[in-house]
Amino acid sequence: MTITIRPATSDDVGTILGFVRELATFEREPEAVTATEAMMHDALFGAHPAAEALIAEQHGTRIGMAVxxxxxxxxxxxxxxxLDDLYVTPAARGSGAGRALLTHLAGIAVDRDCARFEWWVLDWNTRAIEFYQKVGAEPMGDWTTQRVSGDALRRLAGRG
Incomplete structure (x- = not known):
């Protein structure tokens, strides 16, 4: 069962947003996704793209993505x-799609002379943590994530 990794195209935007929603549900925050297809299209394919995406396919079916x-x-x-999001559909987990996406991204990092390839993982997602450790990832235990958003962001900016 061959898995193909390719750059996303604008035709993939609906699929990507669907995968994002599935991931948010898995991560117990389905209501947190406020992105629309138009926003995602602009972020990935607009005049000033904010991100890039890869699609994993098996037998012509999209089974995963990395943003x-x-x-x-x-x-x-x-x-x-x-790596903002890595997602493989439940039916395709264990197929090698996750590893193929990570391997492809590592290749991009090497080709672009990047010093690091990093991402977050929820501390309760032990299956993902074990998988990431198998591919050589190391937890950054001394670091904590900080975030300012919504009203707090507006207040910090002096606009709220």
């Missing part, structure tokens, strides 16, 4: 790749 973008490390002086 990523560049970040930057002042310590290394190089770009990195930040």
């Amino acid at each position: 990523f973008y560049h970040n930057f490390s002042t310590w290394t002086g190089q770009r990195g790749i930040w």
Whole structure:
């Protein structure tokens, strides 16, 4: 069962957003997805794309995706790749699609002279954590995630 990884096209936007919604449901936050197809299209294929996406296919069926973008490390002086979402449909889990997406992204990182390839994983998602450790990922245990959004963001900006 061959898995093909390819860059997403504008025809994939609906599928990508569907995968994002499925991932949000799995992560116990289905109501958190406010993106629309138009927003996703603009973010991936607009005049100033914010991110890129890959699609995993098996027998012509889209079974997964990865959405990523560049970040930057002042310590290394190089770009990195930040994996925002990795998703494989439940029926295709265990098929190698997740590994194929990660391998493809690692290749992009190497080809683009990136110093790092990073992502988050929920601490309760032990299956994903075990998988990531098998491919060589290391947890960044000394770091915590900080976020400012919504009203707090507007207040911090002095606009709320």
